[in-house]
Amino acid sequence: MRAAAVFPTERRLAVVEDFPEPKIARPTDVKLRILSVGVCGTDREIASFVYGTPPEGYDYLVLGHEALGEVVETGSEAAGLFAPGDLGIPMVRIPCSDPNCAACRADRQDHCETLQYREHGIMRLHGFMTEYVVVDAKFLAPVPRALGRDAVLVEPMTIAEKAFIQVDHIAARLPWKSQRRAVVVGAGPVGLLGAMALRLRGYEVVVYSLERAPNPASGIVEAVGGRYVSSQDESTEQFAAKEGPFDLVYEAAGAPTAAFEVLKSMGPNGIFVLTGVPGRHGNVEFDTHGIMLNMVLKNQCLLGTVNAGRDAFDLAVADLMKIQSQWPGVLDRIVTGRHKLENFAEPVLRPTGIKNVVDL
Ligand SMILES: [Zn+2]
Ligand SMILES: [Zn+2]
CATH class of the missing domain: 3.40.50.720 (NAD(P)-binding Rossmann-like Domain)
Structure with a gap:
């Protein structure tokens, strides 16, 4: 499948055509079809090779951390939480493995004490600017369908x-x-x-x-x-x-x-x-x-303050719903550009308007 990637050592951006499609491997896994991914200044910095670290064994990093996805498959344990067709926002940061990191052990990796966390599309984990991803249900925030495509604004x-x-x-x-x-x-x-x-x-x-x-x-x-x-x-x-x-x-x-x-x-x-x-x-x-x-x-x-915990994801969904009803259409005005995956370099390197989104 296709994925938008940054090759830091070669200093280039490219769509990888044969990025392996992920499979459900654990009972808590959820497979998502990615619908949209927001682009922000972090992506631009990574694409300018200021930072961004590929996962071990890769010479590239798949970009994208502001994603909206649709559930296509779940592991046995995740089935009670998500069903195919549900919408969800995958969380960016994954806890470090240090047993002494009180923050990560309390599922508050946004306050990680060792700073050895991994972040999708940023630090040692591939991002979401690709067709399918598999994430743990614990790191997926549910989104009501009523929020529609404005849900891509949940992460910011x-x-x-x-x-x-x-x-x-x-x-x-x-x-x-x-x-x-x-x-x-x-x-x-x-x-x-x-x-x-x-x-x-x-x-x-x-x-x-x-x-x-x-x-x-x-x-x-x-x-x-x-x-x-x-x-x-x-x-x-x-x-x-x-x-x-x-x-x-x-x-x-x-x-x-x-x-x-x-x-x-x-x-x-x-x-x-x-x-x-x-x-x-x-x-x-x-x-x-x-x-x-x-x-x-x-x-x-x-x-x-940086990153966010699960409580903030749930509040973001609730507040975006309130904004939709209190000021109809205003969220749509934030997303000023929608782009195809093959053109991802354009909004990443030369952003115009307020918010650019890559639609898969
Ligand atoms: Zn961002
Ligand atoms: Zn930690």
Whole structure:
């Protein structure tokens, strides 16, 4: 069968035509026919050979970690959980094998302590940009058919859900509702989905991003009742003075300079969430004294978060369903490009629009 692959040593991308079709090997296995795979910046970095590790014995890595699949076959034990025709989202990260890793042994590999985890399409495991995959039922989140093709957004939505589960834990340190005003930095898919999740939770949301409005992303932000400000119209200082202070900052741009500038505009008891993986840039100077002073005197919290647990997958599905009914059609506006497998290099290397998807 066909698979979209990256050959890191040869530094090339190609469709492998004879990728072996996987078979059910264990009673807990589920075989999926892949319907769609979302493309993101991680794929682009892998395709630029910045990182990405093929599984042992392979000179290539099959790309793709944001997949929507349809169950075609199950092992005997998985049969109680999934039936042919069901839709599911395979989880990206698989636990490490260290018996002493408390996180992985508790099925919370998103908090793996050894960092020896494997990730589909990223680290030592083939990805989902192929026709069929076999995964353990434990690492497959069910999706109702009603969510339709928007379900390809579940994996990027889990980033927001995991973040807000943690924000709720931190906010619980105060006996009143302390989280009201949020800024989302970055208007890519993770930022937009985060903004929607925050609107569902009743936050006042302003999205701060590079491109001038009106643009497709600013239209989406306004459609869900948020506001959009371009950094070309307001410098971070102007923006912070006008819009701040914020109770929550959700950083989804991977832009260290903007992130730490916005950090200054966080209010008392504020929570700052970092989700964007920064590219390699030169060092930037910061007023570390001011940042530290502010954080201490205002009881602020800085939180980094990556990947997601099963609870976040279930919440992502539930919230996407809510978004579909509250703001019909808005999720469709995030997916701006649909591509065929043979053309996968195009959206991976030269993405346009907001979110690109490869349909199998
Ligand atoms: Zn991704
Ligand atoms: Zn682990």
